[in-house]
Amino acid sequence: MFAVLAGEIGRADRQRSKVHRDSEIQAWHDLLASLEGTEWHRRTVCDAWDVADIAGHLIGQAEDVIKPWSFPRRFRKGKRVYPGVPRFDAHMMVQADEHRGTPPAELRALFDRTWGKATRAIARNPELIRRVTMNVEGLPMALGYVWDILLARDLWMHRDDVCQALGRPFDAGPYAEEVIAQVVYDVDTLPFWGERPAIVLELTGQGGGIYRLGRDEPVGRAAVDAVSYMRTLSGRDDSPVVSGDPVAVEAVATCRMPF
16 A cells, blocks of 8 residues: 655545535534543543543633634733633643533534534635734644534544543544544644654554655555544643554654544
């Protein structure tokens, strides 16, 4: 099987991104409907959040799309309430804080309602608005990129967080390969791979594929489970099980990016 040049994957367009996002929204609807009793309060890997907190954060993400003024309000509040925390992390903590204590039935209904509105808002926002940029950890990102790529990615990764907290198997979904390919594309084209050597990356399991990272002739090959590696890239797991050539393994294991 030939390796795909990561830099030539290309960005998913609005229509395809909507398919990814809608699939994750439905998967979350089903997941929330299945939660019972104390499962809402199981701890996750996300900064002392429990399952309900992650749901609250995701509702906050949708609210920031629907009501653009809520983003700068939460951004300022995060700086004030969490002064020692990176600005975007603090912003997300405020999202979770503002929904903490909401009864489960209300959280379910609120998730469905806000994400339905957010999806409609994204669809009707003009290109001029989509080009507005925001600074995320020193990297300028257009709102269109955030809405099309990052929201689906966030929903997908947090769904795995919850499944791990509950001890349930994670179904990466029908579009996992496409969602993961967009991550690989970002790793290669945005300033995350950095000075690492060119390698062949084999992602195994759900959403897997074989990719060539870097511009030069590959110096080695590394293999790692696809979903596990998304956890590593996002800073959730600093000890990935990577096999292959030592130089390639080192390059893969040390790469991180905002998720």
